[in-house]
Amino acid sequence: MIKIENLTKKYLKQTVLDIDSIDIPLGQTFGLIGNNGAGKTTLFSCLLDLIKPTKGKVINNDVDVSKSEDWKSFTTAFLDETFLIGYLMPEEYFYFIGELRGLNKKEVDSFLAQFEDFFHGEILGGKKYLRDLSKGNQKKAGVVAALIGEPKVVILDEPFANLDPTTQIRLKSIVKDMSKNKDVTVLVSSHDIQDVTEVCERIVLLEKGRVIKDLVTSPETLKELESYFKGE
Amino acid sequence: MFKRMFGLQWKEFNRGKAAGGKLIAKILKWFGIVYFAFMSFMMGLIASKYGGPSMTFPIEEGTTAPFLYLNKQLIYVFAYLIVMRYFIQSLPVLNIRALLLAPVLKTQIVRFSLLKTVFTYFNILPLFFLIPFSFLLAKSGNYDITGLIFWNINIIGIIYVTNFFNFLLNNKDKLLYGVGATLALIKALEFYSVIDFTIYSEQFFYLFYNAPYATCFTWLLVFWLYGYVKKYFLKGLYLDKGLQLKIAEAKIDDFSFLDRFGKTATFIKNDLRLLKRSKRARTAVYMGIGFLFYGLIFASQEDLYSDFAGGSFALAMSFFGYLFSTGGFLFMFGSFVPSWDSQYYPLMMTQKILYKEYLNSKWSLMIIGTVISTILASFIYSFFGTNAVYAVLAGAFYNIGVNGYLTLWAGAYTKSPIDLNSSANAFGDKKAINAKTLLVGFPQMLLPVLVYYFTSQYYDHLTGCLAVAGLGTLGIFLKPVAFNLIMKAYKTEKYSTLKAYKTN
Incomplete structure (x- = not known):
């Protein structure tokens, strides 16, 4: 589904991303892990054509993302709060995103109904604009908006950080449900090795922009990652 | 301490998010300021020789018409100054939260934020008018020099009154509506020629020329306002008070009639x-x-x-x-x-x-x-x-x-x-x-x-x-x-x- 080829990004002389090749097949739940500055967000930004790579390319479902914009019709993302429109109410925001993806109000409403638990009564029907919600609630809204319109590729940057325990557990089960659906490719990044090993089928460890490990998740994965980050 | 805070500001200015890309904007802004300074200067020159629409230009020798005419208009000048300040002047935004826990006195934080505004162009530009204007008046020999000096000090005082007043306007909605209504009323009364405010304006501002000691009151007001604003912000330096974001109650706006x-x-x-x-x-x-x-x-x-x-x-x-x-x-x-x-x-x-x-x-x-x-x-x-x-x-x-x-x-x-x-x-x-x-x-x-x-x-x-x-x-x-x-x-x-x- 997604092919990353010879992707490098340099700022001045510093190389922040240098990936020979990663091939993510359709339906895979793909986890990206690494310390600060490992290049996780940079990689996602390249996938979404928000940053122009110095070299190399990203092919998303046969579309070269820097050449054509066709990938936008089946790819969604939530990287950070710059994906939220602060002056909208959550409902208005969902409708807006829905309209862009060809869903009318009713369809968006019925889509949102399944997230009632996840929202925990704090998102819909409130009297607040997105800008006035807490960071955690903003993230909930952003993540759900990224799921509107049956996307084939969903990219979430650190979705589990800053969430309360209940929401973390619920979001993990949402991601796991998606990974059962073999039509959706999910890309998730995290700082928490436990989180990624729990939800991802495959884990790539980045360090200073390079792929250090590329693992199919197994019972040993957690230990392996742990020992790496301990410096053993 | 003051120096360090100034350094912080300077760095923010220099390293701000779009510092590089804003260069052209900065140049244009300065071009604008220079333009307005030049215009003020020219107006100062012209106004000192001009006695109002019904009078001749240049004025006859030996009259004080230009000075009286300016005093007449000053009430409007200050009214516009208040409005312009409210809409255009950006109030200083120090990164206050970060400083709250630093070993800095809160009074210093507030004092710095307030005193920084002393040098904004709204306060400096009028000097480009006042100095040539007053200088030419003084040179004409028709005026009392001491009176002119104190009149200028008074005008500068009033400019600073509007400066600190603007802080309150930005933070007290009731005051804002009150001032807005008053200005609208003045404009309306003038428009329908019910009251001619220029007469009072002339008398009021001429007072400071005639009786220089009256200038003290203006400056007392400046210092009182400064103290008041300072106290007001000092009280607000808590996360749940002045530093809290005001949250407006949200309402859905349904513009679905546009869907077609x-x-x-x-x-x-x-x-x-x-x-x-x-x-x-x-x-x-x-x-x-x-x-x-x-x-x-x-x-x-x-x-x-x-x-x-x-x-x-x-x-x-x-x-x-x-x-x-x-x-x-x-x-x-x-x-x-x-x-x-x-x-x-x-x-x-x-x-x-x-x-x-x-x-x-x-x-x-x-x-x-x-x-x-x-x-x-x-x-x-x-x-x-x-x-x-x-x-x-x-x-x-x-x-x-x-x-x-x-x-x-x-x-x-x-x-x-x-x-x-x-x-x-x-x-x-x-x-x-x-x-x-x-x-x-x-x-x-x-x-x-x-x-x-x-x-x-x-x-x-x-x-x-x-x-x-x-x-x-x-x-x-x-x-x-x-x-x-x-x-x-x-x-x-x-x-x-x-x-x-x-x-x-």
Whole structure:
């Protein structure tokens, strides 16, 4: 589904991303892990054509993302709060995103109904604009908006950080449900090795922009990652 | 300590998010300041020789008419100063939260924030007028030098009163409404000539010339206000008080009646909400309304300059005024496309959005604003005769057919992020417009005025209007071509725009 080829990004002389090749097949739940500055967000930004790579390319479902914009019709993302429109109410925001993806109000409403638990009564029907919600609630809204319109590729940057325990557990089960659906490719990044090993089928460890490990998740994965980050 | 805080400010100024990209903006801003300083200086020179509309220019020897005339007008000067400050002057925003826990006295934080405003151009520019004006008056030998000096000290005092008063205006809504109502009342009473405030203004300000010690009271007021504002902010330095963001109760705005316009409507709905809910964006609307009356400045003075260059110069200046009257909103809103969306530009760039739809929606909103402005302006200027209305309509055509595109095109290169939420800050930042916005407009304004000037010179007024309107109409037909060029600019600028908007 997604092919990353010879992707490098340099700022001045510093190389922040240098990936020979990663091939993510359709339906895979793909986890990206690494310390600060490992290049996780940079990689996602390249996938979404928000940053122009110095070299190399990203092919998303046969579309070269820097050449054509066709990938936008089946790819969604939530990287950070710059994906939220602060002056909208959550409902208005969902409708807006829905309209862009060809869903009318009713369809968006019925889509949102399944997230009632996840929202925990704090998102819909409130009297607040997105800008006035807490960071955690903003993230909930952003993540759900990224799921509107049956996307084939969903990219979430650190979705589990800053969430309360209940929401973390619920979001993990949402991601796991998606990974059962073999039509959706999910890309998730995290700082928490436990989180990624729990939800991802495959884990790539980045360090200073390079792929250090590329693992199919197994019972040993957690230990392996742990020992790496301990410096053993 | 003061030095260190100043250093912090300097670094913020230098290393601010778009420091590099803002260089041109900075240059233009300074160009604007120099321009206004020069104009103030020239006005100071002229005013010292001028005795008001009914009087002769230059004045006869040995009268004090210029001084009296200025005193008459000062009440309006200060009224406008208060209004301008409220809308334009940005109040200092130190990174207060970070300093709260630092070993810095809270009084020092507040004192620094307040004293920094002492040197804003609103306080400095008047000196460019006052100094040459007073100097020439003193030189004429008709005035008491001590009186003049104290009169100046008093005026500067009042300027600082408005400076600190502005802090309160920005933070106390009741005061704001009170002052707004008072200013409106003064304007209304003057307009219907119920009360002539200029008489009182003259007496009041002449007092400080006549009785220099009265100046003490002004400065006592300055220090009292400073102390009051200081105390007010000191009390607010808690996370749940002044530093807390005011949260307005949200209400859904249903603009579904717009849905029939398809994808364009999707964005227009959002922009309407933006204009409604962001203080910063609302200012664009207020400015648009304000500019409706811009033409009055020139139209009301046409007679004054009718001898100059056969009167056609005066007409051209009026034409410039009309052009701005209908285009105010277009410039105020359009110059900040796509900056209005800067906070969520990455979202927009990853959605299935065609630039064409996006730009078309912004353009449509600008055009709707222009059409409404035109209707209102034609009404306002109908009092100046049909010729004025022709000029207004010609300006409107040009704005729709040419300036809309130019503004959007320039927007691709603007790249200054707008913090829509910042106005809710304790120290409030309401700088919705900057000098650049106005200056980008000049090439867009100069061409139609020149076209009008030359055609009306050789033919007549109506032909001049038709020529400009013709250019506009041509522009309307060339929309696809213009949009293609604009789209290209947006596409090539995409990455650098994203980078400039990045906030972390």
